[in-house]
Structure formats: C-alpha cells, structure tokens
Amino acid sequence: MIVTFTQQRQDYFDALAWVSELMAATRTGQLDARTPCKDFTVRHLMGHLLGTAQRGLGTAQRVSTKGIPHVVTEVPDDELAMTYAALATSVRRAWSQLVTDDQVNAPWGPCSALEAARGFTVETVTHGWDLAVATGQPHDAPAGIADRCLTYAASVIPDRLRGVMYDAPVAGTGNGSATERLAHLLGHQRDRNG
Template sequence: MITDVPDAELASTYATLVASIREAWSPLAAADKVVAPWGPCTALDAARGFTVETITHGWDLAVATGQPSDAPNGIADRCLSYAVAVIPDRLRGVMYDAPVIGGKTSSTTEQLAHLLGHKRHRR
C-alpha cells in the first residue's frame, strides 16, 4: 500500500504505477506458455481466472457480512466479459456450481457470482 504520496502528486504517481503494471502484465497478453493452476491454460487466462475468483469470493464475503458487494471501477464488467471463456464446462459440479438462472441481479458483480453458481442465500 502506498501512503506517503502528497496529494499534489497522486495523479502522476498513479499514472506511473499504471505504466509499471501494464509493462509487467504485457507478457501475459501475448503469452502462449501453458500453465496449469486448474488445467492447461495460458498465463493470461490463469490471471483472469484468479481475478474472477477473487471478485466472486469477495462478493460472497460481502454478502455474508452485510457489506457493500459491488467490485470497484468496472472490474466485474471486465471479468464477466471473459469469465465464460476461462471457466471450463468440465469444472461445473467440481469447482463451480451450475449458473444461477433467473436470479434477480442488482449488479454486474452479482451477475458474475451467479455465472459461477454463487447465490445470495445458500441452503
């Protein structure tokens, strides 16, 4: 966590950090190396999968504790756009439940959770 940046330098520090993160992630975007956290996939798909997991389990915890449950700044929108591609059907019933169909959703974060089979109320 960065806490020692003067207010006047927040924007420029943020821009520098964004450039740094993009540079670190750019090899993943072109990666064809196969990694295997849950089966063969590219490094980019693994990173996307872990992001989807983090957002979805964050939603679970927020809902369970009565906290705000929406992911910040459109992260869930990006996750939802590629979640179908990074969640193999062969893992349904193993790591993921069937998608929640017809569930009333209030946000993209909740839509993502429903795609992974997560519900507000578990029985």
C-alpha cells in the same frame, strides 16, 4: 470488449486489494457466519481466498501449486487479513514480471499469463462478493472489474468443472450488479447465507 493483459493484470491487482479491504473489515464475531459459497463459513472462505492467492503466486513464479490446500487452515483468526494483505503484495510483485504471451502452469493446466490472470480475477472477485455479502459490506467490486470479467467468464469455467468446482449458474437473476451476476454465473447465491 477486448481486455489487454495490462488491464487484466490490473484488474487482478484491484481485486486482491478489494478482498484485502473486506478481510480487514471482517470482525472476529463474523467468522462462523455462513456465506453464499456453498459449505463455507466466513473463516473457511477467508482460508480459501488465502489458498487461491497462494496459487496465484505460485503460478506467476512457475512453481507447482499442487500442494496448496483448497482451504488454508493454519493461519490464526487474528492474522487472516494481515496474511492475505502480505500475500497480495507478493502476488502483485510476481505478476508484474509477466507479459501477455508468457506461458504458465495454472492450477487448471498450462495457459498464457493472460488466461491465468482471467481465471484468478474471476475467482477472486466472486469470492470477494461472497465475503462482502456474508459480512454485510458493500459488495460491488471496484473499477469496473466485474463488468470486464463478465465478457470472458463463461469461457474460463469449463463445463467439466460444473458440479466439481462450480455449481450450475443461478437462473433468472440477470438484474443485479455486475459483481452479483458474476457470482450467479459461478453458481453462488444469497439465499445460501443462512
């Protein structure tokens, strides 16, 4: 399956919208809950998603993303969802200006806009799954996004980042939904949600 830049960009936008909905439905009492994402509570995961979206915006705007924290912590709990939704709107606006062959500086290095969109989509969908599982929400990404992510995800996760940004793939879990299989590919699993 060949995923065009137009489709990939739309998948990224749909992933951002999905996470926006998940955040909006997350209750304050769930913020201290554990998630399948190692060492993250729901609050930290939402802060990481904010940082990821800020890096997506900076990449499209061709500004340095080096100063963006791994987990954004200065946003008050009751403003996390609203801040993410506003950021997602800015990300969509900035990425709508790019074309497939544009070269950008993603956080992991120079690449095409298509390659960058792939990376941000995989990251957003996987952490969306983490958030959905941790908060008891439907955890399948919409519109076939995860199915398309699975066709290229292994190529956007270099081995050098295993054990640094990503754990080893979860073995023996090939029967779940496409979204869950994508999460497993990045080393995320349900039994961490303790």
